Amino acid sequence: xxxxxxxxxxxxxxxxxxxxxxxxxxxxxxxxxxxxxxxxxxxxxxxxxxxxxxxxxxxxxxxxxxxxxxxxxxxxxxxxxxxxxxxxxxxxxxxxxxxxxxxxxxxxxxxxxxxxxxxxxxxxxxxxxxxxxxxxxxxxxxxxxxxxxxxxxxxxxxxxxxxxxxxxxxxxxxxxxxxxxxxxxxxxxxxxxxxxxxxxxxxxxxxxxxxxxxxxxx
Numbered sequence: 408x409x410x411x412x413x414x415x416x417x418x419x420x421x422x423x424x425x426x427x428x429x430x431x432x433x434x435x436x437x438x439x440x441x442x443x444x445x446x447x448x449x450x451x452x453x454x455x456x457x458x459x460x461x462x463x464x465x466x467x468x469x470x471x472x473x474x475x476x477x478x479x480x481x482x483x484x485x486x487x488x489x490x491x492x493x494x495x496x497x498x499x500x501x502x503x504x505x506x507x508x509x510x511x512x513x514x515x516x517x518x519x520x521x522x523x524x525x526x527x528x529x530x531x532x533x534x535x536x537x538x539x540x541x542x543x544x545x546x547x548x549x550x551x552x553x554x555x556x557x558x559x560x561x562x563x564x565x566x567x568x569x570x571x572x573x574x575x576x577x578x579x580x581x582x583x584x585x586x587x588x589x590x591x592x593x594x595x596x597x598x599x600x601x602x603x604x605x606x607x608x609x610x611x612x613x614x615x616x617x618x619x620x621x622x623x624x625x
Contacts, residue, residue, distance in 0.1 A: 409452040411437040413466075439466045439493030445500040459504035461604045464497045464514040466490075469567055470527035472577075483529045490533035491540070498544050502553060511554035511612075513603045514541055515596075518561045518619045525561070534559075538615050545613030554612040556603045561619030563591040586621030 408425060410432060412418030418434040425432035433455060437448040452459055468489045470482060494514055501512060519525025520534030538557065545555035562581035564572050571577040572590055582589055599618045602608055617623055 408432045409448070409455060410434045411439075411448045413438050439464075439497055440488040442496045442500070445493075445496045449500045449504060453504055458508050459501060460508050460510040462497060462501045462505065462510070462512045463600055463604070464494045464512065466493050467515060467567065470529040473527045473529075475528040478527060478529050486529040486533050487536075490530070491536045494537055494540055498540070498555070502548055502551070505553045506548070506551040509552040511556070511604055512544075513600050514555070514557040516541065516557040516559045516615050518559050518617065518623050520615075521559060521617070521623050541615055542613050549612060554608070556608070556611060556613070557615040558596055558599050558603065559615050559617045559619060559623075560591055560596050561585055561617075561622040563593060563596055565593060584622055584625070585619070586624065589620065591618065591620060 408422075408431060410418050410422045410425075412421070412434070413436065415434070415436050418436065422432040422434040433451075435448045435451045438444040449459065466489055468486055470478060470486050473482070498512060501510075505511065514537055516537045517525055517530075517534040519531045520536075520538045523531065525531060525534070538559075541555055541557040548555060562568065562571075562585065568590075571581070578590070596618050599616055603611065603614075603616060
């Protein structure tokens with residue numbers, strides 16, 4: 408397994424944690440907004456393992472629920488670069504190797520890509536675009552034997568959302584908006600990703616699986 412992240416300290420820590428459980432893992436620094444950087448990461452994975460079977464595109468940045476009129480050009484460009492361009496480049500870089508193995512891609516979308524309220528306008532637009540990429544690329548590469556799917560989480564306890572989880576108003580609001588009554592743990596999303604990446608999902612492509620505790624069922 409190869410962990411890619413722009414944050415070397417965090418990426419190395421994740422790889423070390425995986426190795427502590429007796430599994431193989433290495434780290435490669437990557438800036439997903441740069442096509443050459445993603446291509447280098449794919450090359451590193453293939454050099455280390457001889458093949459590429461699964462790509463999980465999970466890089467993302469948020470717009471802090473800012474009102475539409477308060478999102479400046481720099482923030483909009485940053486959100487779209489990481490959340491859309493980064494996923495686009497990742498898919499481009501990986502397809503050539505995945506077609507050799509009949510592998511697949513899983514991308515992190517969001518309930519923000521299924522309706523308003525999951526973020527600010529920039530984040531919401533980026534996640535609608537992610538879902539568009541999942542559908543379009545899945546259709547284009549199906550004949551190559553490559554599957555492309557996504558997960559759409561609701562509120563998840565991560566470093567990106569820590570400020571909101573601990574906020575007495577926002578944290579409670581997300582919990583109340585979720586029929587299962589709580590924020591998701593990262594493992595809740597990881598289990599869904601593993602399923603979509605596995606042979607058990609061999610006839611599933613172009614699908615965005617909601618892992619939102621029922622949030623978008625209301």
